[in-house]
Amino acid sequence: MPTVYLSINVRKRILDILVYLLLALGSIIYILPFLWQVSTSLKIPSQLFVFPPKWIPNPVAWENYPRGLRMVPFGRYFWNSTIVTSLSVIGRLVSCPIVAYSFARLKWPGRDFFFVATLATLMIPFQVTMIPLFITFRKLGWIDTFKPLIIPCFFGSAFFIFLLRQFFLTIPEELSDAAKIDGCSHFGIFWRIMLPLTKPALAVVAIFEFLWTWNDFIGPLIFLNSEEKYTVAIGLQQFFGAHGADWGALMATSTVVTFPVILLFFFTQRYFIEGITLTGIKA
Amino acid sequence: MLSLTTREEKQFTFKWRSKVSDLVYGYLFALPWILGFLAFMFYPIGSVLFYSFCAYDVVSPPQWIFLENYQELFFKDPIFWKTVSNTLYFTGISVPLGLIVALALALLLNRPIKGRPVFRTIFYLPAIVPIVSTAILWVWILNPQYGLLNNLLAKIGVVGPGWLASTTWSKPGIILMGTWMVGGTMIIFLAGLQDIPHQLYEVAEIDGANVWKQFLYITLPMLTPTIFFNLVISTISAFQTFTQVYIMTGGGPARSTLLLVPYLYQQGFRYFRMGYASSLATILFLMIFVCTIIILSTSSRWVYYERR
Numbered sequence: 232m233p234t235v236y237l238s239i240n241v242r243k244r245i246l247d248i249l250v251y252l253l254l255a256l257g258s259i260i261y262i263l264p265f266l267w268q269v270s271t272s273l274k275i276p277s278q279l280f281v282f283p284p285k286w287i288p289n290p291v292a293w294e295n296y297p298r299g300l301r302m303v304p305f306g307r308y309f310w311n312s313t314i315v316t317s318l319s320v321i322g323r324l325v326s327c328p329i330v331a332y333s334f335a336r337l338k339w340p341g342r343d344f345f346f347v348a349t350l351a352t353l354m355i356p357f358q359v360t361m362i363p364l365f366i367t368f369r370k371l372g373w374i375d376t377f378k379p380l381i382i383p384c385f386f387g388s389a390f391f392i393f394l395l396r397q398f399f400l401t402i403p404e405e406l407s408d409a410a411k412i413d414g415c416s417h418f419g420i421f422w423r424i425m426l427p428l429t430k431p432a433l434a435v436v437a438i439f440e441f442l443w444t445w446n447d448f449i450g451p452l453i454f455l456n457s458e459e460k461y462t463v464a465i466g467l468q469q470f471f472g473a474h475g476a477d478w479g480a481l482m483a484t485s486t487v488v489t490f491p492v493i494l495l496f497f498f499t500q501r502y503f504i505e506g507i508t509l510t511g512i513k514a
Numbered sequence: 515m516l517s518l519t520t521r522e523e524k525q526f527t528f529k530w531r532s533k534v535s536d537l538v539y540g541y542l543f544a545l546p547w548i549l550g551f552l553a554f555m556f557y558p559i560g561s562v563l564f565y566s567f568c569a570y571d572v573v574s575p576p577q578w579i580f581l582e583n584y585q586e587l588f589f590k591d592p593i594f595w596k597t598v599s600n601t602l603y604f605t606g607i608s609v610p611l612g613l614i615v616a617l618a619l620a621l622l623l624n625r626p627i628k629g630r631p632v633f634r635t636i637f638y639l640p641a642i643v644p645i646v647s648t649a650i651l652w653v654w655i656l657n658p659q660y661g662l663l664n665n666l667l668a669k670i671g672v673v674g675p676g677w678l679a680s681t682t683w684s685k686p687g688i689i690l691m692g693t694w695m696v697g698g699t700m701i702i703f704l705a706g707l708q709d710i711p712h713q714l715y716e717v718a719e720i721d722g723a724n725v726w727k728q729f730l731y732i733t734l735p736m737l738t739p740t741i742f743f744n745l746v747i748s749t750i751s752a753f754q755t756f757t758q759v760y761i762m763t764g765g766g767p768a769r770s771t772l773l774l775v776p777y778l779y780q781q782g783f784r785y786f787r788m789g790y791a792s793s794l795a796t797i798l799f800l801m802i803f804v805c806t807i808i809i810l811s812t813s814s815r816w817v818y819y820e821r822r
Contacts, residue, residue, distance in 0.1 A: 261639075264662070265640075282665075367557075448756075471646075482654070
C-alpha cells in the first residue's frame with residue numbers, strides 16, 4: 232500500500248510542477264505584447280528600428296505621451312467617448328431590467344414566442360443590419376450625431392434582457408407573491424423587491440455596456456464623419472493612418488486609450504467573471 | 515355565477531384581475547423592447563432583404579432590379595468568391611484553434627494552484643482591451659524586420675515570414691492575434707469545468723484512471739455543452755470579423771485578408787452600392803444561419819446533457 236501512495240503522490244507532484252511551468256510559460260507569452268507596447272511607448276525613434284530590439288528604453292522618452300496626445304485632439308475624443316459611453320450605459324440600465332421582468336414574471340399572450348424571437352436575434356450581428364440602419368438614420372438626419380449610438384440603447388438589448396431574465400428567474404416567486412397579496416403593484420414589486428436584489432446583474436450590464444461602447448469601432452466609423460465627433464477608437468485609428476511609423480507616440484496613445492478599460496477591470500473583476508459565467512452556464 | 519359564495523367570488527375576481535393586470539403590465543413593461551425589436555431588428559432585417567434586390571446609391575431612390583445583385587455576386591464577381599474562401603479559411607482555422615487554446619488555459623487554471631486570480635487576469639486582459647489598440651499593437655509585433663515575433667523566432671533560429679506583408683502569412687498573422695484574445699471563451703470553459711462534480715474524479719482515481727484518461731472520459735464528455743456553446747458563439751463572431759482587417763491590412767495584400775464584412779463595408783460605404791452591400795449582408799446572414807444549423811443538428815450526437 233505505501234508504495235502505491237508514494238507513486239500517486241510523486242505523480243501528482245510532477246503534474247503540479249508541469250502545470251506551474253505551463254502557466255508560467257503561458258503568462259509570459261500573454262503578457263509580452265503588453266510589455267512590448269509599454270516599452271515601445273517610451274522609446275525615441277532611433278531606438279525603435281534596431282536589431283535586436285532593446286526591452287529597456289534608454290533614454291526613457293516620457294515625452295511620447297504628451298506629444299502623442301497633442302498631435303490629434305485626444306481630449307475631445309475622450310470627452311466624446313465618455314458622453315456616448317455613459318449615456319449608452321444609462322439607456323441599457325433604464326430599459327433592460329423592466330423588459331426582463333416582464334419576460335420573467337408576467338404572463339401575456341405571445342410572450343414565449345417573442346422571447347424565442349429575441350434569442351434568435353442574438354445570432355444576427357450588427358454587420359447584417361447596419362446598412363438599413365444607416366439609411367434610416369440618414370433619413371432622420373442622425374448621421375454625424377451621437378444619436379445612432381445612444382438612442383437605440385434606450386430600447387433594450389436582446390443579450391442583456393436575456394441575462395437579466397435568467398437572473399430574475401432565480402429569485403424565489405414567494406417574495407413577489409407575498410408583496411402582491413399585500414397590495415403591491417407590479418411596478419412596486421419590480422422597483423422595491425426585484426431591483427434591489429438584482430444589483431450584481433445590473434453591475435454586469437453596466438460593465439459590459441461600458442466595455443463594448445468604449446471599444447466599439449464599426450458603429451462610430453459608420454455613423455460619425457467629422458473629426459470633432461470622433462470617439463477614441465476612431466481617433467486612434469485615424470492617428471494610426473496619419474502617423475503610422477511614429478510607433479513611440481502611437482503606443483503611448485494606445486496605452487492611454489486602454490487605461491480606462493484596465494482600470495474598470497481591476498475595480499470590478501468579480502462582476503466581470505460572474506457576468507461571463509452567468510451567460511455561459513445558462514445558455 | 516350566482517351560486518358562488520362571497521369568498522369564492524372574491525378569489526375569482528382576484529385571479530381574474532391579476533390576469534388582466536399581468537397582461538396590461540406585461541405589454542407595458544415589454545414595450546421598450548417591442549419597439550426596439552421592431553425598429554432596430556425586425557425592420558432592418560426585412561429591409562436588408564428588400565435592398566438586396568435593388569440598386570441603391572443613397573442619393574437617388576432605390577431601383578428594383580430583382581436578382582441582378584445576386585447574379586453579379588455569383589457569376590461576375592471573382593472578388594466575392596475570394597472573400598467567401600477567405601472567410602471560410604479564417605473561420606475554419608481560427609475557431610478550432612481559439613477553442614483549443616482557451617480550453618488548455620482553462621484546464622491549467624482549474625488545477626488547485628496558487629495565484630489563480632493573477633494568472634486568470636493575465637490571460638483575460640487581452641480580451642477586453644480596445645480592439646483598435648490591439649490591432650495597432652499587433653501590426654508592430656508582426657513587423658517583419660523590427661517586430662517582436664520575428665525577433666523571438668530569430669532567437670530559436672527560425673527566419674520569420676513577412677506576416678501582414680505576405681499573401682500566405684497575412685491570414686495566419688491575424689488568426690494568431692485572435693488566439694491571444696480568447697479570454698472570454700476561456701472564462702466560460704473555466705465555469706463549465708468548475709461545474710463538473712468532483713466525486714467523478716475521486717471515483718476515477720480510486721479506479722486507477724490517470725490524468726489523461728480522466729480528461730478523456732470525464733472532463734471532455736461533461737464539458738460538451740460548454741464546448742457547444744463556445745463553438746456557436748466563436749463561429750458567429752469569426753464571421754463578423756471586421757476591425758482587425760480594416761486596421762491591420764485594409765484587406766490586403768492582394769486581397770488575401772479581405773473577408774466578407776470588410777468587403778461589405780467597402781461596397782456600401784466606400785462605393786455607396788447599398789443594394790450590392792445588402793446582398794452581401796444577406797449572404798453573411800445565410801452563412802451564419804447555415805453554420806449554426808449544422809452545429810445544432812449535429813449536437814445531439816456529441817453533446818452530453820445530464821438529466822436533472
